[in-house]
Amino acid sequence: MHPAPSAPRPAGDGVRLARAGLCRLVEPTDPTAMLLLAALGPVAALEIAAGRRAIRAAEHTVLVRAGAEAGYGPRQIDLRRALERWAGRAAGLDPAADLAAAARAGAWFAVPEDPDWPEALADLGLFQPIGLWGRGRRGLLRFPAGRAVAVVGSRDCSGYGRGITLDLAGALASRGWTVVSGGAYGIDQAAHTAALAAGTGAPPTVSVMACGIDRLYPGGNEKLLRGVEAAGLLLSEASPGCTPSRYRFLQRNRIIAALSAGTVVVEARWRSGAQNTAHHADGLSRPVGAVPGSVLAGTSAGCHRLVREGSAVLVTDVDEVLELLQPLGTAAAATDPADAAGGPAAVVDGLSQPDRVLLDALPLSARSRPDRLVRVAGLSVREVLGGLRRLEERGLAEESEEGWRRRR
Amino acid sequence: MHPAPSAPRPAGDGVRLARAGLCRLVEPTDPTAMLLLAALGPVAALEIAAGRRAIRAAEHTVLVRAGAEAGYGPRQIDLRRALERWAGRAAGLDPAADLAAAARAGAWFAVPEDPDWPEALADLGLFQPIGLWGRGRRGLLRFPAGRAVAVVGSRDCSGYGRGITLDLAGALASRGWTVVSGGAYGIDQAAHTAALAAGTGAPPTVSVMACGIDRLYPGGNEKLLRGVEAAGLLLSEASPGCTPSRYRFLQRNRIIAALSAGTVVVEARWRSGAQNTAHHADGLSRPVGAVPGSVLAGTSAGCHRLVREGSAVLVTDVDEVLELLQPLGTAAAATDPADAAGGPAAVVDGLSQPDRVLLDALPLSARSRPDRLVRVAGLSVREVLGGLRRLEERGLAEESEEGWRRRR
Structure with missing residues (x-):
């Protein structure tokens, strides 16, 4: 168990070190690892996951119970096999070195026990990030997800998609919305660019990356990402030095969705990461909007698919996006929950x-x-x-x- | 009174003449006129509407009762005011001349009492056309609405819309679907053109026009409309010589919707006749599809609006249109007329x-x-x-x- 601190002070070094270690050791959506963390807290979870000691009988009971509560049967929590999986990375584990590497890149490591941990990430439940490596003003970390909007889409966007994104993200940012995206080429790039130029929110834009926080990837976006760092935030759940994998990209998308009141997909191919972000948002009961385009352009096929499947609402301009984020009559509810249901x-x-x-x-x-x-x-x-x-x-x-x- | 013929033979001359007269005299969605027709039959309705004789007390009772059954209060059936409205046209009324004018243009006049009257028009209830003036092979008139699809859209369509329409209408027509449209420039023109070229249905295409059947309007479509006449059908509820008015266009759209299993709007501006057709289809519980396009093009704004309002399903290709027209598991029923009445x-x-x-x-x-x-x-x-x-x-x-x- 890891009781949250009752006073707003940062997590202790032990907790931070342990979470940094787990960040490196396990995949952020490995149910066994996340149950271990949820059931026993970061320090014990790391000791067990890294093979420094065996799980105690009482701890195992707590683990199985936590699994059952989360809908995992005992056979789905195969700790023995998980330990084999983790053993390779456990050997060279050095969380202190990771924290030092981050510091050298001007980065910090936030954990759920910190008072400025973004509240909205709790909606990810068991799959809340183990911790977030960040660059930029730490004081902005607790930006309100209720005033943030994810603007995402394909890397190989069309000129149409790029233009729409510049307009949309610019208009949202100028109205004080934080534009969250993934720092990639294409739609993400346009979204961050427009938000940096027009943004009045605090922060104007946030990039949730799939690689280690010490890298500014992709290279062509380095200057842009430095701009995001200066005015906003770069975030990643990947340990320093990590290179982006497809798996990481897809997992990263759940964080983009969770940090925002809603997600707008500007362009997406039939199968795409943006679709994945939208499905994460849908799963989190966050509204999803999709911008239509030519039926002849593969770049809009994923958007049309989301609308047809009922996973997204068709949106064509900033007003329709705002309507999506703040449905009629609920603008007040966002500030006064008592009135929402009368x-x-x-x-x-x-x-x-x-x-x-x-x-x-x-x-x-x-x-x-x-x-x-x-x-x-x-x-x-x-x-x-x-x-x-x-x-x-x-x-x-x-x-x-x-x-x-x-x-x- | 007009007892329905027990054998499938055409309506008598009296009924046909009376309906031709009513066609000229009243607007096809004038509730008082249509109640008069429904309650008393065409011959009596014309005598009264044309002011040739007064309504009898017993007839008035039937009229008011029919109105009440259709949801019209006695004050909504103001026969006195209606007669004033109709008096102007009643003076020069000459249905025999209209029938002769139609015949000179190679046209015929079908009435609901005819055995080949399109069954699907009954779904319009009180506002079923009084009669239909037609050109082309009369034998095709009873084409099955269950195998017809309305393809409609703006007159001032984009190249994008025109291309999509050619593809879509061509693909539908080549699979045996009758493509119903309005004979106008733009999307309608492309729909008829593609259906004529590719069509295998009987008829391949039907144009429901807003002007008199003796005119081929608009002029630029004359050659196309002659092609439709040769292979399919030209239909109109307007009397010969009538010029198209905005009101006529909008009323005509209900016939396009009723004659089809569903309606596809390829391009439509925010306010447009195609939107109106879609709403007629929606009101008739016929499915409506709308093709998305650029959010920067006003030509797609009406389509996006229909999807956002839930009046239309987003469709991007012929397979999605067919899915709309033949929901899963109902394809068989549409092809076997014997099943229609169970x-x-x-x-x-x-x-x-x-x-x-x-x-x-x-x-x-x-x-x-x-x-x-x-x-x-x-x-x-x-x-x-x-x-x-x-x-x-x-x-x-x-x-x-x-x-x-x-x-x-």
């Missing part, structure tokens, strides 16, 4: 923003079907279906043959 | 067209009252009441206290 704060406490919107869209006396709720609430099919079940579990919604309504 | 062909043999429509409108398990059947089937009160008795005699319908249903 009841005491207790009712909606702990509800995600989309679930609040859904609750708001549910009729009190008539009945509404999910397809209608999708339209009325401006949520995806997935959000509505998932949200209805969550609201039902809390006794806030009820279903009949005619459809759904709110329970008083 | 029974073997023999069951409906010898039934008049209105009685077939009525049989189709009868629920299998629930019960339906005559007033509801009037709305659902788009038949007159008299047709419904007479038809129910005829169906009952044949053992096809049964009555209980709760209403009528189909007997298996």
